[in-house]
Amino acid sequence: MPKPVIEVEKLAKSFGDNQVLKDITEQVNPGEVIVVIGPSGGGKSTFLRCLNLLETPTSGKVAFEGHDLTTLDTKSVNSLREKMGMVFQGFNLFPNMTVLENIKLAPMKVKNTDDASATKRAHELLQRVGLDDHADAFPDSLSGGQAQRVAIARALAMDPEVLLFDEPTSALDPEMVGEVLNVMQELAKEGMTMVVVTHEMGFAKSVGDRIWFMADGYIQENNTPEAFFANPETDRAKDFLSKILM
Amino acid sequence: MKKRVGLLLAIMTAFVMLVMPLGNTTHAQAADNSLEKIQKKGVLVMGTSPDYPPYEFQATVNGKSTVVGMDVQIGKKVAKDLGVKLKIKSMSFDSLLVALQTGKVDMIISGMNPTPARRKNVSFTHTYYQGGYDIVINKTDKAKYKNKDSFGGGTLGAQTGTTQYNAAKSQTKNTTVKGMTSQSDLILALQSHKLDGVAMEKPSAEAYVSNNKQLAAIPSDFNMSSSATSSAIAFRKGSTSLVNKVNKTVDQIKKENLVKKDYLPAAGKYLKTNTVNTSMTHYWKAFLTGIEYTLIITVCSVFFGFIIGIILALARMARGNFFKNLLRWVATAYVEFIRGTPMMVQVMFVYFGLGLFVNLPALTSGIIAISLNSGAYVAEYIRGGINSVDVGQTEAARSLGMSNGKTMRYVILPQALKNIWPSLGNEFITLIKDSSIVSIIGVTELIYQSNIVRSDTYRGVAPIVVIMVLYFILTFTASRILNYFERKMQHA
């Protein structure tokens, strides 16, 4: 049994009186692709953001490679965040920089990579997501699908151990969803550990190693895609599936 | 005599009262060695307000703008008899007393008359000149007016806060008395028939009349005690040895009638040569100096104001432990305080208030004050700009492992600045105009220079038109340049 990359123990998170995450204990193993699904407002984004401490947990433990993030000082949290890339629903590219600069910024400013190697690496990553010809474009000239692929390349530039995706295709026109999912599928094949919040059930079935079904602040089911989609155990999951598969 | 007791003076006196306990003791102890101290220093700094011909005014001597007048001659004589060099410091009349009390100058010779109120705060020498009052009128009205009693139903003008202003108020009947701060404004108002007459000191009246053929002078017949029409030199309170020594010089000046015999004619000569050429182009150098200083002040203040603004904005957003909260509280209080007090008062506070502890030149004081002021406003723009950047940008940067500081520096601030560029540009243009405030502490920027030219040429409107045009050229050029960069940034 390999050592888990991420361990979550008794994680809880409240915003004021609103207890969004109640009691979550799960683990992510190296190379695994976890797909988190569930109804809107169920706390999926909050959970994902607790993993890299963009959101501070109210209680519980979030450990990355054995280090409990909640007990570390800011500096160590910053350096552990490098190893957990994140891709957002809204891309969040830096609009004042070119595609290339977007990708080079963090390696150069955080890892002190020199310009030449950062540029070289950025071009490699852009080739990998099929966008090297857009290196000098500004983000507002890109389509949604292209922007999201750049965002993935930007996250990869820090050589992360884990990639977190929060509904990476929800803001895209339907015809662009495929190009982004393809890149993600490639990454999964190469052995990248990923936690993906998505409503793309096809992706969940074909790429996911495990499905976490999340609702009401709990992970209600943790199962293989085959088992989950064939036999949801809880009424909550059955209800959810019946709605989205309609 | 000039005897202003305006709001400015009141405020400045309040400053001095606040910080005086420190200064007072040293002055008191200095009483006996005041003479020795000056002689040791080898320089005597004379404060004067050169907008009062023929007492003191600016003239172009050998192509350079210089303070001249009978008071300057007296200052030179005093310095010579003390065996020291004379240095002249120009500032507004309102600022003189505070400047003396705070050690910015060693003495005041500025047509100042030794009123009992002033005697409480400074020590005066014997009077060196006994003046009187005339009323300047338009020559065409010469048949109409005889003296102060001829203006019933009309309007008399006088410099605000002066003795002649008070006399005009109390010693005329049915006459409206209008106060203005500058003599050249008064003459201008007279010539445009907003005033029927202007009460002023005899030598001034003579100077105006002899240089302007449309004007005439009539006696005022104000009923005055002799102390109200006399001029004396002011030293710091208690400088007995110094005052005694200078009194010898003053007595000699009086005995030999040097003022009437030498000093006034010499001053008149400058007036003549001055008024030979009163075209504005003749004064291009003065205006150029004005532009130069206005730009120096503006550019420096924008630069430092921007840095201060960023620091304040970041401090105002600090949150967390006790120190960060304290920092935020201090920054917030600072911004509120600066925005809630007039810039003019801030300028005076830096020059006179801080001047008690460090001797800052007027230009430096002006730049510091305006930077501090601008910083408070810029801080608010920057804070707004930072808040206008989508939180997603911060999250993306943090998720890439960037620290709070790096996120701010490389991701948030560049975008915030781009958003607020138009506001910053406006601030720059506002500062070009607002920098004129430092003229009150004698910085030779555009307004100051135009006042000099006005008192130099006796032309009221022309210099105003010139600086209006100059200011407009400055602001218009600046806004073009800023627009250019704004468009460039939008493309980026």
Ligand SMILES: Nc1ncnc2c1ncn2[C@@H]1O[C@H](COP(=O)(O)OP(=O)(O)OP(=O)(O)O)[C@@H](O)[C@H]1O
């Ligand atoms: N910063 C915040 N402050 C207060 N409440 C928040 C905050 N972020 C999220 N919430 C609340 O937490 C709950 C869960 O939100 P979350 O975004 O995690 O759900 P989700 O499962 O990602 O939903 P969706 O599918 O709509 O993205 C919601 O009720 C939301 O209003």
Ligand SMILES: [Mg+2]
């Ligand atoms: Mg969400």
